[in-house]
Amino acid sequence: MKKKLLFGLKIITGFIIMIIFIVLVGYLWPTSLLDTPKYYNETLITSVNVVDVETGDILTDRNILINKNTIVKIDSFPINTSREHLVIDGSGKFLIPGLWDMHTHSNQQSELLHHPLYIANGVTGVRDMSGQLNERDSYWVGSKERLQWNKDLENNNRVTPRYVLQSSYQMDGEKAIPNGALNFFKLQNPEQVDSLLKFYKNEKVDFIKIYAQLPKDTYLELAKKAPTYGLHIAGHKPMFLSLKEAINAGQRSFEHGRIFMYECFSEADSLKSSKNWKQYFKKSKEKILTQFDSLKAKQLMQLMAEKKAYWTPTLQTLKFEAFAHKTAFTDNRNLKYVTKVRKQLWWGFDTEYNKKRNLETKGISVSEQFFEASKKQVKMARDLGVPIMAGTDVTDSYVFAGFSLHDELLELTKSGLSNLEALQAATIIPAKYSNALNDFGTIAIGKKADLVLLDSNPLENIKNTKKIHGVMLNGLYYDSTKIEKLKKFTESSASSLHINIKTLANLFNSPLIRVQFAD
Numbered sequence: 001m002k003k004k005l006l007f008g009l010k011i012i013t014g015f016i017i018m019i020i021f022i023v024l025v026g027y028l029w030p031t032s033l034l035d036t037p038k039y040y041n042e043t044l045i046t047s048v049n050v051v052d053v054e055t056g057d058i059l060t061d062r063n064i065l066i067n068k069n070t071i072v073k074i075d076s077f078p079i080n081t082s083r084e085h086l087v088i089d090g091s092g093k094f095l096i097p098g099l100w101d102m103h104t105h106s107n108q109q110s111e112l113l114h115h116p117l118y119i120a121n122g123v124t125g126v127r128d129m130s131g132q133l134n135e136r137d138s139y140w141v142g143s144k145e146r147l148q149w150n151k152d153l154e155n156n157n158r159v160t161p162r163y164v165l166q167s168s169y170q171m172d173g174e175k176a177i178p179n180g181a182l183n184f185f186k187l188q189n190p191e192q193v194d195s196l197l198k199f200y201k202n203e204k205v206d207f208i209k210i211y212a213q214l215p216k217d218t219y220l221e222l223a224k225k226a227p228t229y230g231l232h233i234a235g236h237k238p239m240f241l242s243l244k245e246a247i248n249a250g251q252r253s254f255e256h257g258r259i260f261m262y263e264c265f266s267e268a269d270s271l272k273s274s275k276n277w278k279q280y281f282k283k284s285k286e287k288i289l290t291q292f293d294s295l296k297a298k299q300l301m302q303l304m305a306e307k308k309a310y311w312t313p314t315l316q317t318l319k320f321e322a323f324a325h326k327t328a329f330t331d332n333r334n335l336k337y338v339t340k341v342r343k344q345l346w347w348g349f350d351t352e353y354n355k356k357r358n359l360e361t362k363g364i365s366v367s368e369q370f371f372e373a374s375k376k377q378v379k380m381a382r383d384l385g386v387p388i389m390a391g392t393d394v395t396d397s398y399v400f401a402g403f404s405l406h407d408e409l410l411e412l413t414k415s416g417l418s419n420l421e422a423l424q425a426a427t428i429i430p431a432k433y434s435n436a437l438n439d440f441g442t443i444a445i446g447k448k449a450d451l452v453l454l455d456s457n458p459l460e461n462i463k464n465t466k467k468i469h470g471v472m473l474n475g476l477y478y479d480s481t482k483i484e485k486l487k488k489f490t491e492s493s494a495s496s497l498h499i500n501i502k503t504l505a506n507l508f509n510s511p512l513i514r515v516q517f518a519d
């Protein structure tokens with residue numbers, strides 16, 4: 001008996017040691033990175049149809065000369081080059097500016113799991129909507145990492161999209177700040193605003209990301225003072241003031257499809273001080289839908305247009321909530337690009353929760369009606385002159401880096417935007433928002449060579465943005481073989497044991513994730 005017990009103990013100890021060993025090896029296993037394409041001093045794209053995203057015109061049969069990373073010539077006559085150069089045959093193809101996803105979240109593993117997919121899908125620029133506090137976080141990245149990536153992109157030695165604007169951490173009041181962090185991050189009162197702005201200015205951040213639970217007086221102080229530091233504010237509308245007040249305060253972009261829904265029903269005002277606003281929303285979704293006051297919404301949209309506030313509806317997130325119970329939606333072939341840890345620990349829970357809620361109702365679920373209503377509001381806002389930006393909310397459930405941007409463009413057209421307007425929402429409008437029209441947003445002499453070569457005309461069918469023949473980023477060309485490699489790389493990263501172990505470790509070690517999930 002004793003011998004048996006001893007033997008059993010030995011087996012269990014051996015097993016535990018083996019698990020610890022595997023986890024440790026996995027955690028310490030070096031990760032390989034992708035190589036950039038070959039560098040050429042000059043690249044010539046011949047006989048291509050250039051899509052003018054400003055006017056919707058197609059300039060047929062153009063030759064384009066790229067010097068290093070800049071477009072230097074666009075001509076209908078042949079262009080002679082003397083130096084060693086790359087020639088890309090553009091005949092029968094359509095060239096559009098690189099697409100920008102204006103609402104994403106990157107993390108310490110984005111190089112493995114997101115960057116290759118962005119590029120493979122023609123997404124050459126992203127606006128990351130999250131950041132860090134004063135210490136390096138194991139999960140989130142901050143302006144330090146992103147600015148280094150941008151620098152490496154400029155030096156042609158890293159496979160990464162451009163990070164077009166740098167965000168602060170999401171400012172959500174006291175609850176979102178872990179114990180031990182500097183006090184001003186809590187933004188409990190207006191006196192802390194200057195310290196926060198000074199800190200982020202120093203970190204070379206461009207905007208302060210606003211979240212839901214910021215106190216009203218602090219928010220208004222932040223909105224007032226940010227421009228004096230050369231910063232702006234963007235993100236959610238804080239719960240405790242009205243959308244009208246937030247627009248008037250100068251917030252430059254508002255995120256997600258719900259912003260008008262949550263503002264335009266009879267009890268909206270009583271929510272501004274409610275402690276249980278989260279619970280309230282869950283219970284009142286139906287009321288919010290049926291009471292929707294489109295007149296009030298139109299007034300707010302008009303004000304947004306007037307104040308030049310942009311809207312990123314991120315319809316993908318509402319689409320997930322609407323269709324989480326349908327296998328046609330959840331059986332997505334891009335799931336192979338997502339780590340098992342994320343799929344099981346995060347997306348799985350999210351899916352089950354929404355599935356249950358949707359199946360409670362007979363016929364069309366409330367979430368589905370919510371999604372449809374938000375799409376109508378996208379059209380209303382467009383009609384009233386609100387600039388609409390394409391954004392996906394990457395890392396949220398069933399949002400896939402790169403791929404989902406094309407789905408978002410499609411949803412924007414289903415909402416009532418023309419194919420040209422959908423393209424503009426991912427090119428010229430984001431470039432304008434980012435104050436970067438001199439370098440990006442259209443195809444023109446003097447601009448950066450961030451380009452997507454398509455097999456078919458996207459103005460005829462928006463789904464043609466998916467027919468990618470090649471992608472140029474900072475003048476480097478990813479042809480179809482290279483693009484296939486990018487996808488394969490992410491697929492194998494997502495399924496590898498050591499990346500999954502790292503994902504788990506990064507999540508558990510992050511104090512920021514802990515407070516975010518606790519809330």
Ligand SMILES: [Zn+2]
Pocket residue numbers: 103104105129393
């Ligand atoms: Zn987001």
